[in-house]
Amino acid sequence: MRTFDRVFSLILGLFFLALCVALLGSSLGLGHDIAVSWFKAIFSDKLLSLLFFVITGAAAAYLFAMAFRSRNTNETIQYSTPLGEVRISIQAIEDLALRAAKKIKGVRDADVYVKQSQTGLALAARIGVAPDVAIPEVINELRQKMGSYIHDTAGISVADVEVTVRKIAAEIRSRVE
């Protein structure tokens, strides 16, 4: 689980815990007036209501996204050694692939993810390229170097690298000539 997921889950947990305590107190007759006045303050103030709408809406969207996340983030590639097993997470391979992609001249930004294919490990890269570059050459270089970098660094053979050029970066115009 990424750090952002953990932090956001913790904040949500604290929020619901506070709500839970307020509701328990109210049911026991403790702090009932405080809780009621607090809720009244939120619902009677438009700005405050809007703020809580944004917060709870974001929380709901996040929780739905987590619920329907389809990728198995615990997938690993593993091999055995005499001393035990070595498991390399998909995240680690994506980190390596992303680093290799960003080193390619002509690639401005990249997003890489790993997908399993029938022939072995496959990479999918979505890149933004600099203007005025030969895109086929960039793609070929990316495929070749990404595959060899993964093989050299992680000892894993890459069966295929699928590249999608999603945008051409805007030309940076100098203010002076």
Next chain:
Amino acid sequence: MAEMRRDAVGSVRIANEVVGLIASLAAAEIDGVVKSGTGANTGFAGLLNKNRGVKVEVGEREAAVDLYLSMEYGHRLPDVATAVQENVKKAIESMTGLDVVEVNVHIQGVQLQDENTEERVR
């Protein structure tokens, strides 16, 4: 807690946490392993890091270790993993006398070395 081992004088009990700590320190000695206290292991994020890097199973005479690590860019992962396995096995066996049956290495990510910890040579 490890199972108790009895000898002529009394009993010896080694806490799982002790074996885990030895394993963590031995792994951190290897060049290419991200040291705990950097990156995702620092501060508030570090408190949330579920595994804290190591899980051990300790019996009366044997131990099995699972290490969850991040690696640094620029190192060959299989070589670093093998070095970790060997160093952890050697450290636990020499310090505790337990026989290490397996050291499993789980590489969770790869990150840049922390620039603040690099020494500047003039």
